[in-house]
Amino acid sequence: MSRKLYTSKYPIFAVAVDLVVLTIRDGVFSVLLVRRGGDTHAGEWALPGGFVGEQEDLIEAAYRELEEETGVGGERVHLEQLATYGHPDRDPRQRVVSVAHVAVGSGMTEDLVGGSDAVDARWWSVGEALAADLAFDHHEILRDGVERARSRIEYTDLALSFCEERFTLPELQRVYEAIWGRELDTRNFVRKVTRTRDFVRETGEEQRGGRGRPAKVYVAGGATSLVPPMTRD
Amino acid sequence: MSRKLYTSKYPIFAVAVDLVVLTIRDGVFSVLLVRRGGDTHAGEWALPGGFVGEQEDLIEAAYRELEEETGVGGERVHLEQLATYGHPDRDPRQRVVSVAHVAVGSGMTEDLVGGSDAVDARWWSVGEALAADLAFDHHEILRDGVERARSRIEYTDLALSFCEERFTLPELQRVYEAIWGRELDTRNFVRKVTRTRDFVRETGEEQRGGRGRPAKVYVAGGATSLVPPMTRD
DNA sequence: AAAATAGTGTCTCTGAGACATTATTGA
DNA sequence: TCAATAATGTCTCAGAGACACTATTTT
Numbered sequence: 001m002s003r004k005l006y007t008s009k010y011p012i013f014a015v016a017v018d019l020v021v022l023t024i025r026d027g028v029f030s031v032l033l034v035r036r037g038g039d040t041h042a043g044e045w046a047l048p049g050g051f052v053g054e055q056e057d058l059i060e061a062a063y064r065e066l067e068e069e070t071g072v073g074g075e076r077v078h079l080e081q082l083a084t085y086g087h088p089d090r091d092p093r094q095r096v097v098s099v100a101h102v103a104v105g106s107g108m109t110e111d112l113v114g115g116s117d118a119v120d121a122r123w124w125s126v127g128e129a130l131a132a133d134l135a136f137d138h139h140e141i142l143r144d145g146v147e148r149a150r151s152r153i154e155y156t157d158l159a160l161s162f163c164e165e166r167f168t169l170p171e172l173q174r175v176y177e178a179i180w181g182r183e184l185d186t187r188n189f190v191r192k193v194t195r196t197r198d199f200v201r202e203t204g205e206e207q208r209g210g211r212g213r214p215a216k217v218y219v220a221g222g223a224t225s226l227v228p229p230m231t232r233d
Numbered sequence: 234m235s236r237k238l239y240t241s242k243y244p245i246f247a248v249a250v251d252l253v254v255l256t257i258r259d260g261v262f263s264v265l266l267v268r269r270g271g272d273t274h275a276g277e278w279a280l281p282g283g284f285v286g287e288q289e290d291l292i293e294a295a296y297r298e299l300e301e302e303t304g305v306g307g308e309r310v311h312l313e314q315l316a317t318y319g320h321p322d323r324d325p326r327q328r329v330v331s332v333a334h335v336a337v338g339s340g341m342t343e344d345l346v347g348g349s350d351a352v353d354a355r356w357w358s359v360g361e362a363l364a365a366d367l368a369f370d371h372h373e374i375l376r377d378g379v380e381r382a383r384s385r386i387e388y389t390d391l392a393l394s395f396c397e398e399r400f401t402l403p404e405l406q407r408v409y410e411a412i413w414g415r416e417l418d419t420r421n422f423v424r425k426v427t428r429t430r431d432f433v434r435e436t437g438e439e440q441r442g443g444r445g446r447p448a449k450v451y452v453a454g455g456a457t458s459l460v461p462p463m464t465r466d
Numbered sequence: 467a468a469a470a471t472a473g474t475g476t477c478t479c480t481g482a483g484a485c486a487t488t489a490t491t492g493a
Numbered sequence: 494t495c496a497a498t499a500a501t502g503t504c505t506c507a508g509a510g511a512c513a514c515t516a517t518t519t520t
Contacts, residue, residue, distance in 0.1 A: 006245045007236045008327060010284040014243040015319065015330050051243040054328070058319040084317040084332050086248065086291040094241060095287070097248050097330065099317050170499065187501065188483065195481090212498025213490035228481065403472065420474065421510065428508090445471025446517035461508065 013086075014096045017062045018049030018138065020082065020145030021070065021103040022126070024162050029178040031129045031142065032108075034069065035120035040093055041135035047142065048121070049098065062101040069121060070108045077105035078161035082145050090137050100141045102148050104161040150179055155229035157199065160220045168207050168215035169193065169200070180232050192230055198223040246319075247329045250295045251282035251371065253315065253378030254303065254336040255359070257395050262411040264362045264375065265341075267302065268353035273326055274368035280375065281354070282331065295334040302354060303341045310338035311394035315378050323370050333374045335381050337394040383412055388462035390432065393453045401440050401448035402426065405433070413465045425463055431456040 006012060021032040033045045048069040052061040058081065063074050079101055086097040124132070126146055134142065152158040153176060160167075162175045173189050193200055198221035206214035239245060254265040266278045281302040285294040291314065296307050312334055319330040357365070359379055367375065385391040386409060393400075395408045406422050426433055431454035439447040 003240045003242050006239045006241060008239060008245065008247060009236050010247040010327075011287045012239045012241065012245040013248045013285075013330075014241060015246045015248070052246075052319070054244045055321045057321060058317065058330070081316055083314055084291065086285070086332065088288045088290060094243075097246075097291070097332070099319065099330070168499085185483075185485085186499085187485085190500080191502095192482090208491080210498065211492055211496075213500075215499055231482075401472085418510075418512085419472085420512085423473080424475095425509090441518080443471065444469075444519055446473075446519095448472055464509075 011095070014091075014094055015052045015058075016049050016096055016098045017052060017058060017065055018047045018085075018098045018100045018141055019062060019066055019069070019103050020047060020100065020142055020148075021066065021105075021108070022145070022149055022162075023105055023108050023123075024175055024178050025123055027174055027178055029126045029181075030123045031126050031146075032070065033122060033124050033129060033132075033134070035122075036135055040091070044135040045124075045129075045132060046135035047100075047138045052099075058099050059101075062099075062103070066103050072105060072108045076107065076161075076165065077103055078158065079103045082141070082148055085137055085141060087137065098136075098141070100145065102145045104149065104158060106162055106164050150232070153179060153230065154232060155226050157220065157224050157226065159230075160200075166203065166205075166217050166219055168217060170215055172200070172218075176230065182232075189230075192226070192228070195228075196223055196226050197221075199226060244328070247327055248285045248291075249282050249329055249331040250285060250291060250298055251280045251318075251331045251333045251374055252295060252299055252302070252336050253280060253333065253375055253381075254299065254338075254341070255378070255382055255395075256338055256341055256356075257408055257411050258356055260407055260411055262359045262414075263356045264359050264379075265303065266355060266357050266362060266365075266367070268355075269368055273324070277368040278357075278362075278365060279368035280333075280371045285332075291332050292334075295332075295336070299336050305338060305341045309340065309394075309398065310336055311391065312336045315374070315381055318370055318374060320370065331369075331374070333378065335378045337382065337391060339395055339397050383465070386412060386463065387465060388459050390453065390457050390459065392463075393433075399436065399438070399450050399452055401450060402433070403448055405451075409463065415465075422463075425459070425461070428461075429456055429459050430454075432459060 023030055032048060034048045036042055036044055036046050048065060050065045052058060062079055066077065067073055082100040082102050084097060084099045088095065129142060159172060159175050163171055169190055173184055173186060177183055200218040201221040203217045203219055205217040207217050208214045256263055265281060267281045269275055269277050269279050281298060283298045285291060295312055299310065300306055315333040315335050317330060317332045362375060392405060392408050396404055402423055406417055406419065410416055433451040434454040436450045436452055438450040440450050441447045
């Protein structure tokens with residue numbers, strides 16, 4: 001990509017979107033990182049992301065980058081803005097402001113594609129990723145994104161975005177346990193998710209094929225908040 | 234301000250900070266709006282704000298704009314990032330991304346100064362401001378900022394930022410009542426603010442001068458979260 | 467003394483957390 | 494039949510919400 005000339009009355013910035021892409025893989029709370037190619041921070045692990053286009057809305061840019069990096073479209077993925085990071089020295093190339101987003105989904109674990117700037121992409125456990133050195137200020141963004149997810153599942157339906165469309169309550173419980181890193185009492189858990197009207201809806205089906213008693217299959221019931229909230233102490 | 238030439242490998246943006254400046258004036262939950270001068274949306278009411286400088290951090294720019302508009306320094310003002318608004322058409326001049334912030338303080342009601350782009354500045358009740366037509370997408374930003382404050386006072390110490398350094402519990406209760414637009418039961422209120430250790434601390438002083446029994450004077454105790462939270466239903 | 471405002475305690479009901487057994491399936 | 498997993502109910506304690514009177518000051 002070559003440089004272009006621009007005029008502006010005000011200081012100019014490049015605007016990027018960076019993505020904290022979260023999922024549960026084999027029961028492990030996981031985040032997608034890419035190894036950077038190109039020039040800046042080459043070889044280091046970073047959050048996927050890229051620059052916002054001339055006529056692109058921020059959330060559109062985030063969806064585009066998500067699809068470029070994971071091959072996953074927007075249907076079954078929850079995407080929300082996290083925060084914006086704009087320290088003057090955060091990118092050595094030029095002044096860059098990054099609007100970070102959190103993406104949550106399931107079934108993204110298969111078709112990873114290297115994006116334009118990425119030479120490699122890989123799922124990390126969130127614990128490992130938080131302990132690693134990441135490019136730019138991505139450690140901070142990751143930390144904030146993980147905390148966002150951990151708090152959002154308390155009182156919203158975000159946990160359902162970690163599940164497939166059809167799921168069982170034990171699966172949903174394992175989502176909470178993976179994200180919070182602690183075990184929940186099954187009876188209290190079921191009481192709470194079934195207390196909020198329209199949070200989950202029974203389908204009448206059962207999920208066979210496991211080793212024990214079949215679990216009932218549920219779908220999201222449409223409620224977007226969980227009241228009273230799940231508690232994580 | 235004249236145009237300058239810049240080069241960039243990526244699409245360029247101007248980055249602004251806009252401020253939802255909230256306070257309680259005479260018991261009324263209020264927000265600061267400015268009437269725009271200059272060219273764009275001239276004469277319309279808007280949130281105070283301005284462009285981020287070449288070497289300026291986002292939060293620094295927000296503090297600078299706040300001081301320019303209100304004459305209030307950062308000591309007794311709480312300032313936090315709200316969200317970033319970047320629709321391609323949100324500013325007709327050029328592509329502008331606005332990083333909105335919420336500012337909360339007390340005693341800002343006196344020394345209003347018109348900022349660079351503002352010909353006039355005035356406190357509005359939040360209700361009136363929400364019902365008004367504002368420039369750009371500032372109605373959306375205002376709505377989000379107000380909702381942020383309304384939810385933050387549930388479980389953080391944000392309500393204390395609406396008070397002077399020394400305050401009474403009836404004053405603090407009126408903060409909650411003004412922001413939520415509903416009355417709270419005094420006995421339940423006092424029970425909750427005094428239950429959280431180090432949320433408020435008695436000074437031993439009394440506030441005389443009112444018409445009735447003097448109220449005890451408190452200061453913030455240092456706790457940043459309120460557990461269990463205040464409830465607003 | 468009258469008016470204004472601050473300060474205080476109890477009861478009931480809902481929800482949180484702790485806890486163990488039965489039910490149903492595949493191997 | 495055994496191993497694995499899912500499903501289910503009760504008790505106790507903490508906190509929420511409703512509720513009214515006394516205390517202290519100024520005028």
